[in-house]
Amino acid sequence: MNILVVNAGSSSLKYQVINIETEECLISGGVDCIGLAESKISHSVIKTNVEYSEKFKFNNHTEALKIVFDLLVDAKYGVFKSISEIDAVGHRVLHTGEDFTGSVVINAETLAIMEKNIPLGPLHMPANLDSVKSCASLLPGVPMVAVFDTAFHMTMPKHAYMYAIPYEDYKQYKVRRYGFHGTSHKYVTGVACELMGTKNCKIINCHLGNGSSISAVADGKCQDTSMGLTPLEGLVMGTRSGDIDPACLEVLMDKKGMNIHEMLDYLNKKSGFLGISGVSSDARSVQQAAEAGNERAELVLAMAAYRVKKYIGSYTAALGGVDCIVFTGGIGENSADTRERILKDLTYLGIDMDWDLNEKCPRKQNVELTKPNSKVKVFVIPTNEELVIARETRDLI
Ligand code: AMP
Numbered sequence: 001m002n003i004l005v006v007n008a009g010s011s012s013l014k015y016q017v018i019n020i021e022t023e024e025c026l027i028s029g030g031v032d033c034i035g036l037a038e039s040k041i042s043h044s045v046i047k048t049n050v051e052y053s054e055k056f057k058f059n060n061h062t063e064a065l066k067i068v069f070d071l072l073v074d075a076k077y078g079v080f081k082s083i084s085e086i087d088a089v090g091h092r093v094l095h096t097g098e099d100f101t102g103s104v105v106i107n108a109e110t111l112a113i114m115e116k117n118i119p120l121g122p123l124h125m126p127a128n129l130d131s132v133k134s135c136a137s138l139l140p141g142v143p144m145v146a147v148f149d150t151a152f153h154m155t156m157p158k159h160a161y162m163y164a165i166p167y168e169d170y171k172q173y174k175v176r177r178y179g180f181h182g183t184s185h186k187y188v189t190g191v192a193c194e195l196m197g198t199k200n201c202k203i204i205n206c207h208l209g210n211g212s213s214i215s216a217v218a219d220g221k222c223q224d225t226s227m228g229l230t231p232l233e234g235l236v237m238g239t240r241s242g243d244i245d246p247a248c249l250e251v252l253m254d255k256k257g258m259n260i261h262e263m264l265d266y267l268n269k270k271s272g273f274l275g276i277s278g279v280s281s282d283a284r285s286v287q288q289a290a291e292a293g294n295e296r297a298e299l300v301l302a303m304a305a306y307r308v309k310k311y312i313g314s315y316t317a318a319l320g321g322v323d324c325i326v327f328t329g330g331i332g333e334n335s336a337d338t339r340e341r342i343l344k345d346l347t348y349l350g351i352d353m354d355w356d357l358n359e360k361c362p363r364k365q366n367v368e369l370t371k372p373n374s375k376v377k378v379f380v381i382p383t384n385e386e387l388v389i390a391r392e393t394r395d396l397i
Pocket residue numbers: 208209210211238281282283284285287329330331334335336
């Protein structure tokens with residue numbers, strides 16, 4: 001069974017074709033800058049290593065998907081004789097709202113509920129649903145499944161997901177913590193349980209990438225997570241501030257003459273690694289600048305690691321202990337320096353690190369970074385969100 005996985009962002013589209021029997025990725029690609037003057041498509045056939053890259057002007061996601069479908073049946077760049085060889089499509093959709101607790105088959109009824117939830121993700125939800133509709137018209141009759149970014153976190157208890165605002169406003173406007181990166185947290189949780197040999201354990205997952213979030217998991221179920229109503233809350237990220245006293249907004253809006261939309265743009269796109277370092281939102285570039293003596297680059301690396309450490313402490317308390325800590329995402333998987341900054345003073349928790357292995361951690365594989373007798377284990381687990389989407393799609397159809 002071949003499953004097309006579609007991950008549509010506000011101006012981007014990522015896709016994979018996965019043979020779900022072997023869990024092998026056959027095709028992987030992406031389109032950037034949809035709706036802008038010049039869009040770029042990059043497409044790879046995994047087995048043969050054949051790559052295709054071209055610039056187009058795509059006005060919308062439908063135009064981009066049409067070219068993707070042409071490539072999938074192309075003699076050189078494709079893997080299919082006919083597009084009918086796609087058996088199902090799995091779509092990454094941002095928000096469940098409070099309506100779904102897991103993935104759903106897409107039909108008129110579930111689509112209407114997703115449309116009702118557009119205000120919860122005004123940037124991503126329209127792109128997600130446009131792609132759903134485009135695939136429905138380009139692949140008539142092919143079953144489709146929505147896999148939600150928030151779904152894994154729907155098991156949080158109410159005392160963890162509520163904000164302490166007047167209760168009637170939560171009821172009416174659904175303003176609460178939802179959490180994001182759910183497919184990633186779900187994937188690494190599954191692998192961590194396998195590595196621990198039991199589901200019956202307490203896990204803290206650190207997904208550290210351009211966007212970062214941390215989750216507390218007990219018995220395979222999410223108990224808390226750092227992102228909130230939107231992905232702005234929590235850790236220090238590439239361009240997002242993460243946690244901040246809301247009263248700072250009044251001061252900054254007043255002093256800089258910003259309205260609330262400009263203020264949120266400032267916190268979402270101009271803050272974090274970029275805002276503090278003034279160098280880049282990219283962790284690798286910031287790390288290089290810090291190594292070259294840039295003090296603000298060093299400062300943001302220290303701030304980001306300190307914030308993760310605080311969350312590990314609070315989630316250990318929330319879970320009543322911790323059995324393993326997982327690092328994933330571009331930074332979590334690849335930056336030995338970040339892991340060291342976070343973990344170096346956590347020996348009191350029962351973590352006995354193999355620092356040499358942390359430094360030489362092999363890429364793209366699951367690695368245990370703690371010594372065999374360490375009470376709390378630390379794993380690096382490369383995330384695979386597309387595989388979660390393909391598995392859920394298979395399970396539901
Ligand atoms: P993601 O959003 O998960 O794709 O992660 C992207 C982030 O990972 C960027 O900030 C990259 O700079 C960072 N990253 C990737 N490789 C490394 C590395 N070797 N060291 C530090 N950061 C890295």
